[in-house]
Amino acid sequence: xxxxxxxxxxxxxxxxxxxxxxxxxxxxxxxxxxxxxxxxxxxxxxxxxxxxxxxxxxxxxxxxxxxxxxxxxxxxxxxxxxxxxxxxxxxxxxxxxxxxxxxxxxxxxxxxxxxxxxxxxxxxxxxxxxxxxxxxxxxxxxxxxxxxxxxxxxxxxxxxxxxxxxxxxxxxxxxxxxxxxxxxxxxxxxxxxxxx
Amino acid sequence: xxxxxxxxxxxxxxxxxxxxxxxxxxxxxxxxxxxxxxxxxxxxxxxxxxxxxxxxxxxxxxxxxxxxxxxxxxxxxxxxxxxxxxxxxxxxxxxxxxxxxxxxxxxxxxxxxxxxxxxxxxxxxxxxxxxxxxxxxxxxxxxxxxxxxxxxxxxxxxxxxxxxxxxxxxxxxxxxxxxxxxxxxxxxxxxxxxxxxxxxxxxxxxxxxxxxxxxxxxxxxxxxxxxxxxxxxxxxxxxxxxxxxxxxxxxxxxxxxxxxxxxxxxxxxxxxxxxxxxxxxxxxxxxxxxxxxx
Numbered sequence: 001x002x003x004x005x006x007x008x009x010x011x012x013x014x015x016x017x018x019x020x021x022x023x024x025x026x027x028x029x030x031x032x033x034x035x036x037x038x039x040x041x042x043x044x045x046x047x048x049x050x051x052x053x054x055x056x057x058x059x060x061x062x063x064x065x066x067x068x069x070x071x072x073x074x075x076x077x078x079x080x081x082x083x084x085x086x087x088x089x090x091x092x093x094x095x096x097x098x099x100x101x102x103x104x105x106x107x108x109x110x111x112x113x114x115x116x117x118x119x120x121x122x123x124x125x126x127x128x129x130x131x132x133x134x135x136x137x138x139x140x141x142x143x144x145x146x147x148x149x150x151x152x153x154x155x156x157x158x159x160x161x162x163x164x165x166x167x168x169x170x171x172x173x174x175x176x177x178x179x180x181x182x183x184x185x186x187x188x189x190x191x192x193x194x195x196x
Numbered sequence: 197x198x199x200x201x202x203x204x205x206x207x208x209x210x211x212x213x214x215x216x217x218x219x220x221x222x223x224x225x226x227x228x229x230x231x232x233x234x235x236x237x238x239x240x241x242x243x244x245x246x247x248x249x250x251x252x253x254x255x256x257x258x259x260x261x262x263x264x265x266x267x268x269x270x271x272x273x274x275x276x277x278x279x280x281x282x283x284x285x286x287x288x289x290x291x292x293x294x295x296x297x298x299x300x301x302x303x304x305x306x307x308x309x310x311x312x313x314x315x316x317x318x319x320x321x322x323x324x325x326x327x328x329x330x331x332x333x334x335x336x337x338x339x340x341x342x343x344x345x346x347x348x349x350x351x352x353x354x355x356x357x358x359x360x361x362x363x364x365x366x367x368x369x370x371x372x373x374x375x376x377x378x379x380x381x382x383x384x385x386x387x388x389x390x391x392x393x394x395x396x397x398x399x400x401x402x403x404x405x406x407x408x409x410x411x412x413x414x415x416x417x418x419x420x421x422x423x424x425x426x427x428x429x430x431x432x433x434x435x436x437x438x439x440x441x442x443x444x445x446x447x448x449x450x451x452x453x454x455x456x457x458x459x460x461x462x463x464x465x466x467x468x469x470x471x472x473x474x475x476x477x478x479x480x481x482x483x484x485x486x487x488x489x490x
Contacts (some may be wrong), residue, residue, distance in 0.1 A: 063407050077405055078384070087448075090348075094449020097348040099440040100358040100389070103397040107198070109324040109468035111393050115435070125371050125434045132438055143322075182343025 017125050087189055104140065158185040158195075199327045200320040201240075201427060202229075202418075203401030205312035205387045205444040207353030210212045212305035215253055217298065217385035221354040222443055223409065223445070225400075226297045228315065235319035239289040239297075240419060240427070242266075243403050244274040244311040245386040246305030247446060250300050252278055252311050258292045270303065275384055275405040281409060282418040291315065308353045308447040310386040316419075316427060323396030326373075326468050330417065333375050334488045336462040340377075341367060343456045345441045347388075351449035354398070355389050360455070361431075366463040367432035373461040378415035380455040381406050385445030388454055392439030394431040394469070404443055413457055430461065432469045455486075462486050 011018045012025030020026055032044045042049040050057060057068040064074035073083045114135045119125055127135075156164070163183035166176035180188060189195035204226060206218030210237035220226055231237050246251040249272045254263025266289065268278035280286045291297070303309035317323070328336075345364045350356030362368060379388060391397060403414035411418065419427040431439050443452050 020205070045442065057426070059291065090451045091351070091449060093348045093451055094351045097357045097449065098351045099222055099350050099354045101355040103391060105200075105229075105323050106393065106397045107321075107322050107324045108326055108394050108396045112432070112435075112468055119434070128438065129437070 106136065106139060111136065114139055158189065161185070161194065162188040165189065165194060198317070198320045198322065198324040198396075199426060200317040200323040200325045200396055200398050200427065201314070201327065201400045202317070202398040203312055203314050203387050203389055205301060205310060205355065205389075205401075207310045207386075207444075207446070208301045208303070208310045209308055209353070210305050211250065211302050212368060213302055215300040215302050216487060217252060217300050218311050219353070224355075224368065226299050226313065228291045228293055228295045228297065229317065229320055231293045231317055232319045232321060235295050235317075237291040237293065237320075237373050238286040238316045238423070239280070239291050240314045240316045241277045241280040241282055241286070242299075242311065242421060243275060243277040243386075244270040244301060244309070245384065245404075245446060246272055246301070246309040247269045247301040247307045247353070247448075248272055248309070250301055250303030253298075253300045255298050256292075256295050258295045259289065260442070262298075264346060265298075270301070270309075275386060275403040276408060277399065277403065277434075281411070282415070282422045284422070286422040287347065288316070288423055298467050310353060310444065310446050312387040312401070312444070313404070314419075316423070316425075317426075320396070323398060324432040324468060325396040326389040326394045326447055326466055327426040328375060328420075328428050328466055329424075330420045330428070332426070332465075333377075333417070333420075333428055333459060333461075336465045337459040337488065338462060338486045339460045339471075341374075341458055341460065343368070345454050345456075346454045347441055348442045348443045349385060349449050349455055351445075351447050352448065355387075355442045356446045357452075358391070358440040358445070360437050361390070361392075361439045361441055362436040366436075368436055369436045369460065371428050371432065372463065373432050373466050374458040375416075375430070375461055376400070377417045377457040377459060378413045379457060380404060380409055380413055381443075382453045383450050385450060385452060387444045388452070389442045389444065390429070390439065390456070391442070392431050393435045394439070395429055396482055399442075400429045404445065404454075430466045430469070447458065454474050 012029030045052055047055060064073055118135050141189055158181060162180045163176045166179050204220060204224045206220040208218050217386045228237055244253060250270045251267060252270050253265055253267040255262050256470045259265055264369040266279050280288055299311060301309050301311050316352050343361050345358040347359055354456045381404045384406055388404050389399040389401040402412050441454055
């Protein structure tokens, strides 16, 4: 087998013995290797070089958008026709959709305990909608009763309100108590416009 | 401790250049709930979803000032926090019990523009939601899984289309605690909401932004990390039919595929959970140790 002929320099290289500056090879070599304005970022004909015909450097690269198919929907790649069709379907679905129910805040710990008791009672984990509703109804009823009791417990008596009012006029607790005892709580509150 | 987290969203109809007060979604309010004033209540973050660029403003006489408050530019079609995004570092605004926040937005002249606030309560009486912090998740997390639901949002600017968390794929192990790391959406909207018994029936949520997957996929994890607290919601699969996912968006409505990234937890580690009667805790075959790479 004849060994391949190894050349010392490629065609058009100035160091070759047959170099002709006017030859096509020499001109091509010079085009590729001589850069009169300085060092290049990419070699000649590199797809990213600014002077390579057909380079894509001008295309914006945006998140979700195929630079070669910018008409397609970002992130999904759907065609405009598909997008329009889906929008129509989605609009119809949104018209038919219902707003979420408004829920009253609950104490998760208490309700979970009540739900747990219900589960134990029924012997299964998953409760039906009605069973959930029953538990929540009982929770809200208990809570409302508790709140009403607490309100009643913490409600200031007429006498307390009158003493508080007199104190707010600058009298000490002892003096305010004496004044309320003498004048009567109701009369003081009426004169202050607190009670009709 | 009665910890709670609530996303409150609202909308303005055709605000144009006028800073218009947001109408809160049905059943919600921009008034801070009544809390123990010795415990912190925080505006953890807020965001907007405009079809046309505008401004979002949150103010109250009790915050820095009632003149301009926290005011930010809202870029069009991008549901991204404008204040205090929980990525690597963040700063929450302190709120005050029963303070009526004024939340305004400007934007397009022929559209619904929407905004959402995420409010964290360190102790909200009568709620006691179930939340854990990152070290706890690292310690008791077992397996990661995903629940996927399809939500059809309403076009009125309110939260809508609520579906149970197991409505599309019912792969949860019975009577097991799961932490919600965050989630992903395929369609842009204002907010994804998750409501359930375990969160005290308040709605926890994250921005419905499909292009910020690195932020939303671990949204609650990020919140817990940057605010150094227990802000990762935990629910029990026994409550799956009562744990719902919904979406708030603008007048375009839309169909949303929502993926929630959840982590199965060791049984009995998070207080306040369900203890079912019929099924063994943790699904019967759960390992007893957990952890993350050291």
